Amino acid sequence: MEFIELILINRLDGVILKYPHHDNVDGTVCITGHHLILSSRKEGVCELWLLHKNIDNIEKKETKVSGGILRGGSLFLKCKDLRIFQLDISSTSELNLLAQTLENLSTIQDPSLFYPFFYRHMHPIMENGxxxxxxxxxxxxxxxxxxxxxxxxxxxxxxxxxxxxxxxxxxxxxxxxxxxxxxxxxxxxxxxxxxxxxxxxxxxxxxxxxxxxxxxxxxxxxxxxxxxxxxxxxxxxxxxxxxxxxxxxxxxxxxxxxxxxxxxxxxxxxxxxxxxxxxxxxxxxxxxxxxxxxxxxxxxxxxxxxxxxxxxxxxxxxxxxxxxxxxxxxxxxxxxxxxxxxxxxxxxxxxxxxxxxxxxxxxxxxxxxxxxxxxxxxxxxxxxxxxxxxxxxxxxxxxxxxxxxxxxxxxxxxxxxxxxxxxxxxxxxxxxxxxxxxxxxxxxxxxxxxxxxxxxxxxxxxxxxxxxxxxxxxxxxxxxxxxxxxxxxxxxxxxxxxxxxxxxxxxxxxxHTEEREEQYKVIRTREQHLRAQALQLRRELLELANQYYAPNTK
Structure with missing residues (x-):
């Protein structure tokens, strides 16, 4: 099987990436046999390189405009490393082609087609792991x-x-x-x-x-x-x-x-x-x-x-x-x-x-x-x-x-x-x-x-x-x-x-919103309090054990 058979669309302009901690990126998506690559024309904006094998689930949400007409939509890429990416695409046909392409490439089962067999380390290997x-x-x-x-x-x-x-x-x-x-x-x-x-x-x-x-x-x-x-x-x-x-x-x-x-x-x-x-x-x-x-x-x-x-x-x-x-x-x-x-x-x-x-x-x-x-x-x-x-x-x-x-x-x-x-x-x-x-x-x-x-x-x-x-x-x-x-x-x-x-x-x-941050602060404080109690109990138990097993010095 050749990767070309699975790639229904290999390049797509005008894709908007929405990703936690980052500003939205308007860029171009390129699809290779192993990676989804999104790059922006803006200088200083980092590229996204995502291994297809890292994609765990693909959700597609189409956008309806007046009259029930479909006009593009979003792909939600949920990854095994727990990241979630949103790709906004203006064309419905391109949305569907990209979704199917990523589905094809992320579900390959033959290990010989996985990226490690194509990857070449850039620096000399000091020892063979x-x-x-x-x-x-x-x-x-x-x-x-x-x-x-x-x-x-x-x-x-x-x-x-x-x-x-x-x-x-x-x-x-x-x-x-x-x-x-x-x-x-x-x-x-x-x-x-x-x-x-x-x-x-x-x-x-x-x-x-x-x-x-x-x-x-x-x-x-x-x-x-x-x-x-x-x-x-x-x-x-x-x-x-x-x-x-x-x-x-x-x-x-x-x-x-x-x-x-x-x-x-x-x-x-x-x-x-x-x-x-x-x-x-x-x-x-x-x-x-x-x-x-x-x-x-x-x-x-x-x-x-x-x-x-x-x-x-x-x-x-x-x-x-x-x-x-x-x-x-x-x-x-x-x-x-x-x-x-x-x-x-x-x-x-x-x-x-x-x-x-x-x-x-x-x-x-x-x-x-x-x-x-x-x-x-x-x-x-x-x-x-x-x-x-x-x-x-x-x-x-x-x-x-x-x-x-x-x-x-x-x-x-x-x-x-x-x-x-x-x-x-x-x-x-x-x-x-x-x-x-x-x-x-x-x-x-x-x-x-x-x-x-x-x-x-x-x-x-x-x-x-x-x-x-x-x-x-x-x-x-x-x-x-x-x-x-x-x-x-x-x-x-x-x-x-x-x-x-x-x-x-x-x-x-x-x-997190300020409210969510406050919730996590409460949770962490509670955890720290409980851990402190547990450590104190362990110290007391150790002291009792040392007293019990201490040699008789009389």
Whole structure:
């Protein structure tokens, strides 16, 4: 397919752009295969370059004049980065042609036609971001223990289509056992190492066991898990689903581990169904953004609408679950296995948050990059499907903002521990934007296998290659950063949640009326008051704990 077949109009004069924070611009629109470009004849007026892939929804409003005659109208372009543009066009026929052209170009599904395959970086690449975070380099300390090894059983992606070629597994487990265990796990996602803490406790992740109504058993899978449990103790399995969800999956051939077959493990449920349910999570995100852009609502109703969206609860639940898992690892030195259904959403989210709690390396810029590579890209989170649409469009199958939910959770960490992270929240905003649409290939496709097959690693540039350039990197460094080896425990109380204004409200900030500004001032004051109360309570609890555990000096 050629782009020329999709472009019904490639140039249009006299278009008026209306956009928050800016004066109206009378200019010319040009359409290329990847961009909408609007330029003005006035000197000093910035051009608009908008990737078609960034367009989430197109609304057309035709203008009727006397006699019901149509005369032009407006296009409202709602973008995945949460911007909304209005293009006023005087001709109805040109309005329709431009609307159809943008619809054609913004809904292309073939990744090989996306902009990263056509983009050429202007400056020399100092390091290849695609090779920065190999499994060998990321698990150097783990390999030094001689208890773990890198298995290449998935070298040709035949055992598990969503896993990378190399995975960390117990050294005493051979590849034949891994292949057999893969047949017992959803999508072939057999248990692999996610993280090893400094006390030796490990975090594993997998897909759900295919237990089914016939109560299937798999001794190779049991062998993998029992290998990581020390004598005299038990491991912990957290199934990130409700009992009802597990029962429904069991009727379909899935389910959870049998206590009888996994006697060395304690099995718990920790429901995160709203994260693994793609449609529900996308609806929650859409309601959040709808509340954020509502300028007619009072502050009290706004807070109620925000909470009823379900998004703040998903953030708190994700952080709370991560804290529970981290406690098992850090305080009890117990090995933990996490899984939901496929193990591609809630599982990866919680594994990532646990490591931010426990591992100070993940609080650095390169550490977060490595975490995203390990726990999202190489671990098989389907970015291409999940981020196909944003909060403004109808939900196509498998779309869900799981990764934006992770970024919002990290934003909560930054709010509560402003000196513990090397990166500022603008770094998280950049990741949000580029995950949806970008000139870089990092977040393309659904798996390592698909990226390799489509030539992503050879024909596109990694976002890490760009971010790690010295001139670019300085913009993301937190000047208050004070490295600490300590574990950090986020507050998950309702009053601790902070709306991510710098992302969700950034395009509206200069548009507020004085009344709206006053409403936001009241909301921020209330949030600050509640956070101060929460911090005071935490301080009092810490003092009580120190008194209780203080050694007897008499």
């Amino acid at each position: 695609y090779t920065l975070y190999s499994v060998e380099g990321e698990f150097t300390k783990v390999l030094a223990t001689e208890e773990w090894r890198i298995s290449r059983v998935n070298q040709y992606y035949t055992v598990c289509a969503s896993y990378p070629k190399g995975v960390m597994v117990p050294k005493v487990i051979d590849d034949e056992t891994l292949a057999a265990a893969a047949t017992f796990r959803q999508g072939g996602r057999f248990p692999v190492l996610s993280y090893r803490h400094n006390n030796g406790a490990v975090l594993l992740r997998a897909g759900q066991p295919l237990y089914g109504p016939k109560h299937r058993r798999c001794r190779p899978d049991e062998a993998i898990l029992n290998t990581v449990v020390s004598a005299g103790m038990k491991g912990v399995i957290y199934d990130l689903r409700s009992s009802n969800a597990i029962l429904q999956q069991q009727n379909k051939g899935g389910g959870s581990e049998s206590p009888a077959n996994y006697s060395q493990w304690k099995i718990y449920n920790r429901s995160m169904d709203e994260v693994d349910n793609q449609q529900q999570l996308l609806e929650s995100f859409s309601k959040l953004i709808e509340a954020c852009v509502d300028r007619e609502i009072s502050s009290d109703k706004w807070l109620s609408k925000l909470e009823s969206s379900g998004w703040p609860e998903s953030v708190r639940n994700s952080l709370h679950t991560a804290c529970i898992v981290a406690q098992h690892i850090h305080q009890k030195a117990e090995p933990v296995l996490l899984h939901g259904t496929r193990g591609e959403d809630a599982t990866l989210l919680v594994c990532s948050l646990v490591q931010i709690i426990l591992n100070p390396d993940c609080r650095t810029i390169r550490g977060l990059q490595a975490l995203i590579e390990r726990e999202w890209l190489q671990a098989g989170h389907p970015f291409g499907s999940r981020l196909r649409s944003g909060p403004y469009s109808a939900s196509p199958a498998r779309s869900a903002p799981t990764f934006p939910l992770f970024l919002d959770c990290v934003r909560q960490f930054l709010e509560q521990f402003p000196c513990s992270f090397e990166y500022r929240q603008c770094f998280l905003v950049v990741l949000f934007e580029h995950a949806y649409s970008s000139q870089f290939g990092t977040f393309l496709c659904d798996s390592d296998q698909e990226r390799e097959t489509r030539g992503v690693y050879d024909q596109t540039t990694s976002i890490w290659s760009w971010i790690n350039q010295p001139d670019e990197l300085t913009a993301y460094i937190n000047p208050m950063y004070d490295p600490t080896p300590n574990v950090i425990w986020p507050s998950v109380a309702p009053m601790s949640y902070v709306i991510w204004e710098e992302l969700y409200l950034r395009w509206l900030a200069d548009q």
